[in-house]
Amino acid sequence: MSVHEQFAEDLALYALGSLEGAERDALEAHLKECALCRRELEVLRGDLSVLALTTAGPKPPARSRQRLMSAIANEPRVPAAGPATASRRRSWWPVLGWVTAAALALVCIGLMRQNSSLQQDMASLRAQFTDQGSKLEQANEVMATLLDPDSQKIELVAAGNKPEPRGKAIYQRRNRNLIFLASNLAPLPAEKIYELWLFPANGGAPIAAGVFKPDARGSATVVNPPLPEGIEAKNFAVTLEPESGSHEHPRGTPVIVGVGE
Ligand SMILES: [Zn+2]
CATH class of the missing domain: 2.60.40 (Immunoglobulin-like)
Structure with a gap:
């Protein structure tokens, strides 16, 4: 296992903004000197932003979703043997945190999509109300004209005939x-x-x-x-x-x- 693989899990957490403390400092230090990990971080961040940007669409690109899902599925990583990685042995909590964060991200995406469909419904309702409103206004105007005592109501009959009731x-x-x-x-x-x-x-x-x-x-x-x-x-x-x-x-x-x- 290369040194980069040790940071893979942290990178995903880091991309979600969930990595804290010493681990965050260690990763940031490593990122400064490792182009490979910087690139991996960009890919992860790209996936997240693509997912966020495409919530209004029918569905996010399968590739981005799949990469994120497999990042989740790959947890926990098997820690490499040796004293260098002993300190990286961790409890399930961070893993659960990562899964929770990813699940929350997916829930957020679902909510955003729902929200966008609600907004569409509201826009169409608003349009309906405006339409009904203008019809009602027209009807009121017709009625007001018919019923206004000041409106002149003149009956037209065949010329020369006396108006009949x-x-x-x-x-x-x-x-x-x-x-x-x-x-x-x-x-x-x-x-x-x-x-x-x-x-x-x-x-x-x-x-x-x-x-x-x-x-x-x-x-x-x-x-x-x-x-x-x-x-x-x-x-x-x-x-x-x-x-x-x-x-x-x-x-x-x-x-x-x-x-x-
Ligand atoms: Zn690296």
Whole structure:
């Protein structure tokens, strides 16, 4: 066994920054005069830095990993016979330390890789949120324009015709969302109110979908009145009801009725 081999184990520890005290001093002294060991140290350090640098990639180069793993596997070295190496006989603790350090290095690499994949997940979530946010903003803007009392709502009809009362119901069964827009409604008689009704497709009794009063120009909106779940609509209608509204079924005269299919 050459003198260099005696230092091989120390070199690995030294590369990991785990060699201390007299052994560290001895190795540093030897490194000053031994090009072979300096080169070995460079290789070991290179392996470590390659491993650290490539954690974001799919996997570190097999060669670097293998060299490190075999450095671990080769421990403990058989101490050379003779008085010169007697002092180098050591307990298992430094070996365990080296194995632990290497294991920690591998754990760190695993964590760094996990971290980088988490960061990718976060970036994609952030992008999704931004996308959802801008969609929500758009939707809010549309709703604000529709519902703003200051928005001018002008109904266009065939030229020469007198504007008739009209309504449009936009209903989404899945989320129980209902937007109802009406225009050209006649002013309400005393103690009366308009009421919107949903006629279920299954032929069940009409469902009250909100009472409303039109503005001075005869426009009105009903947005998301409380509705039962999962009701498919066949039609909508507006009736004129007593001011308290009707809850069970329409009592008053129909004012506008959906043209439905
Ligand atoms: Zn040497």
